[in-house]
Every structure is written in structure tokens, then in C-alpha cells.
Amino acid sequence: MRRLVIRVSLKGFDKIEAQDGTIFQPFRSFEIVNFLRRDQEQFAFVCTLQLKDPTFRMDDAIYFSGMDAQILDQDPEKGIYTLFAKGKTASMPRVDIGLGEAIDLYLTKLEMQDENFIMTFLGEAEAVKHFLEHYKRLGIRYKIVSLGDASFSPDSLLNALTEKQRVVLSTAYKLGYYDLPRRINSDQLARKLGLVNSTFVTHRRKAERRLLAKLFEKK
Numbered sequence: 001m002r003r004l005v006i007r008v009s010l011k012g013f014d015k016i017e018a019q020d021g022t023i024f025q026p027f028r029s030f031e032i033v034n035f036l037r038r039d040q041e042q043f044a045f046v047c048t049l050q051l052k053d054p055t056f057r058m059d060d061a062i063y064f065s066g067m068d069a070q071i072l073d074q075d076p077e078k079g080i081y082t083l084f085a086k087g088k089t090a091s092m093p094r095v096d097i098g099l100g101e102a103i104d105l106y107l108t109k110l111e112m113q114d115e116n117f118i119m120t121f122l123g124e125a126e127a128v129k130h131f132l133e134h135y136k137r138l139g140i141r142y143k144i145v146s147l148g149d150a151s152f153s154p155d156s157l158l159n160a161l162t163e164k165q166r167v168v169l170s171t172a173y174k175l176g177y178y179d180l181p182r183r184i185n186s187d188q189l190a191r192k193l194g195l196v197n198s199t200f201v202t203h204r205r206k207a208e209r210r211l212l213a214k215l216f217e218k219k
Helices: 010-015 058-065 125-138 163-174 186-192 197-217
Strands: 002-009 027-038 042-051 068-075 080-088 105-113 116-123 142-149
Touching: 002 010, 002 125, 058 068, 105 125, 116 125, 125 142, 163 186, 163 197, 186 197
Parallel strands: none
Antiparallel strands: 002 116, 002 142, 027 042, 027 105, 042 080, 068 080, 105 116
């Protein structure tokens, strides 16, 4: 598993489907601190932001951004807010455009500061390569802040898994395999991962067993 951090100018997204970043104009800073849901149908996340002009009405900024959001915390004098936002994925600000369904790369962190986006992705080396090649073809100028193996804390359960097992489980979770009701089945997941169903099931079961073994070892 690789972790890629890149910086892209807000103007850089002018090249993608007429996406010009104007929805972020009212904000001095913007950061998604926790993705609660993000799949092909819907998204939900918690974000913090600061308005360029503290006198600008937050309700107007939410309307301007096109997000369905609720204010969780606020400091109006400084123009700082914490929001819960949700909606259909098709309406989500497309700052990570270019991944494509065939590229198994996941946006784990998003921050906007000084008219620049800093984005953190997780994925296999081949997915990172395809993503950067796609940005080059689109003419999007970016700077790689860091690129290396994804590291987890020593006590993280993810350390018990192989890279392939982590990819299988993370993909299954993100695409709704473990939701009730399921939003994707085993055959569909296997095709997305480029695996036959029996291989996908084997990786998934081994990963689940390793995680359960680690959990019970801690008891």
C-alpha cells in the first residue's frame, strides 16, 4: 500500500470538466477531517473551514458551495465553522476528479490552504502511477509532497494484513459490502479488483480471520 500526498492549485482544476473551484471562493481554508461515507451514490463527511470574510453569512456560503450541510460548531467572530455535509456523490465538489472507476485509489484527506489543495491518497503502486499519468494527460500541474509506503501505528490491526488483504478489505468496506443491506456483492467487488470471485473470497476470509485472531489475542 502506498501513500501519495500532492499539492494542486485551485486553478488547476479549470482543466477538468469546467470545474473551476469557484465553490471554494468564500473559504480561506477548508479541510475534510473525517469521511463518514463516500461511494458511487452518496457522500458524508465532517469538515472545518474558515471564511475569508467573517461577516459573510455561513448560510450563504453553504448555499454557494452547493453542499447539504449542518453547522456543528462555530466561532462567527473568526469565521471558523465545523460542518456535517452530505449529499449525492454526483454533486460532491470534484476536487479528486481523475481517479476513475478503474483506479483503486482512495482520497483519505483533503485540505485547502492559500488557493491550493493538499490531497492524501492510499492505493497500490500501480494505481498511484495511473493516477499521476492521468493528471499529466489532463495538463494538471501538481507537486508531489510525499510518496512512500503507507505506515500504520505499531499496534494497528492493519499491520496483521498483507497489502492485498488491506486493499480487498478497504475496497469492500468503502463500496458497501459490509453495509446492511449490502450495496455491492462479491462478484462485483472481484471484478473491480481484477480478481476472480474465488480469489477475492479467499483474500477476504483470510483478512477477516487475521483481524479476528488479533482481536481475541488482545482480550
